[in-house]
Amino acid sequence: MSTPVIEEVTLAERAYRIRRNALLMGEVQGQGYIGQALDIADVLAVAYFGAMNYRPEDPEWEGRDRFLLSNGHYAIALYAALFEAGILPQEELETYGSDDSRLPMSGMASYTPGMEMSGGSLGQGLTIAVGRGLGLKRKGSKSFVYTLFSDGELDEGSIWEGLMSAAHWKLDNLIAMVDVNNQQADGPSTQIMSFEPLVDKLEAFGWYVQRVDGNDIDAVKTAFDNARTLKEAKPRIIVCDTKMGCGVPFLEQREKNHFIRVDAHEWQLALEALKAGRQA
Ligand SMILES: Cc1ncc(C[n+]2csc(CCOP(=O)(O)OP(=O)(O)O)c2C)c(N)n1
Ligand SMILES: [Mg+2]
Structure with a gap:
């Protein structure tokens, strides 16, 4: 009897495939939020392949960690990551943004x-995410709630209410990421609305804060590990400095x-350029 071969896929390869999926979807529409998908791919690779607990065949499994996309x-x-995670079937990729697709250009939970x-x-x-985190804790769940938001969202007052209430409720099951x-x-x-010194502000709000190069996949992995294993009764946030179009x-x-x-x-050129920079 032969031993089944289990494919060992590095986080860097996952990030490469997430970027490739995003470019392929971009090509379907000829336009889109491509720069952001390329900048956040490393963070999503670590979230989905180095941190979160989920069952691809049962996306609503009660024991899953939740990922809330604020932006x-x-x-x-996120679709690019969900394809790679096997939560979405790869053949749906070409429906991106089309009528009757399950993949509208802005995230819709019911679709x-x-x-x-x-x-x-x-x-x-x-x-x-604060509400979900609180609900899960009250149910005795061990699941984490992850949420991603963007630096432009720091302009919104509701973000600062969320920051304050998560610390008030000591949500140690909440891990936020902000894409700077x-x-x-x-x-x-930073020219539209100054938010620095961001780490100091977040710490003053009672969070465990790490700031990393969001395109350094090893640094991102370490930050996620620290966030998951910290023993303090605090919400956790990872400030990810990223490069658009990375x-x-x-x-x-x-x-x-x-x-x-x-x-x-240019789509073909983009795919070739991405492949040229691919890491093993
Ligand atoms: C409450 C609200 N205000 C304004 C908008 C319009 N809007 C869409 S994307 C965007 C930029 C948000 O900043 P960020 O996500 O950091 O931009 P990116 O990094 O994607 O360029 C804005 C203002 C919106 N969707 N919702
Ligand atoms: Mg931004």
Whole structure:
């Protein structure tokens, strides 16, 4: 009897495949929030392949860790991870953003397996995560609630209410990630609304805070490990400094990259550039 071969896939390879899935979806529409999907791929790779507990064949399994995408326009990034995780079937990729697709351009919980909340109106995810975290704790659940929000969402008062209430409720089952790509719809985030010194502010709100290069997958993995294993009764947040378009040099350099249009012939170039930088 032969021993089954179990595929060992590195986190770097997972991140590569997440970026590739995002580019393939982008190509379907010719445009989208591609820069963000490329910048957050390493964080999603660690979340889905180095941290979270879930059953791909049963996305609503009660014992799962929850992932709440606050910034609904990052749906393309989350779908890319859900394909890689086997929660979404790969053949649906080409339906991205089409009529009757389960993959609308902004995340919708009722449409998509693995999408835990509906997005669109920014600044909501953290407070929803606080409610979920509190509910799970009261039920005696051991599940974690992860939530991703973006630096532009720091402009929203509801984020700061969420930060305050999570600490009040001592939510040690809550792990937030903020994507600091220094970009929002109207320009560089720090020019629109200053939020530094962010680590000091978050610590003052009672959180366990780590700040990492969000495109350094080993650093991200260590931060997730620390966040999961900390023994203090505090919510945890990982500030992830990321680079828009990461992995595709000509997209990294694009200006006004909040929502980009990519010429038809450039998708192939983007996939090739991504492949050229692929790490084992
Ligand atoms: C409450 C609310 N206000 C405004 C918008 C419009 N909007 C959509 S994306 C976006 C930028 C948010 O910042 P961020 O997510 O950091 O931008 P990115 O990094 O994706 O460029 C804005 C203002 C919205 N969706 N919801
Ligand atoms: Mg941003």
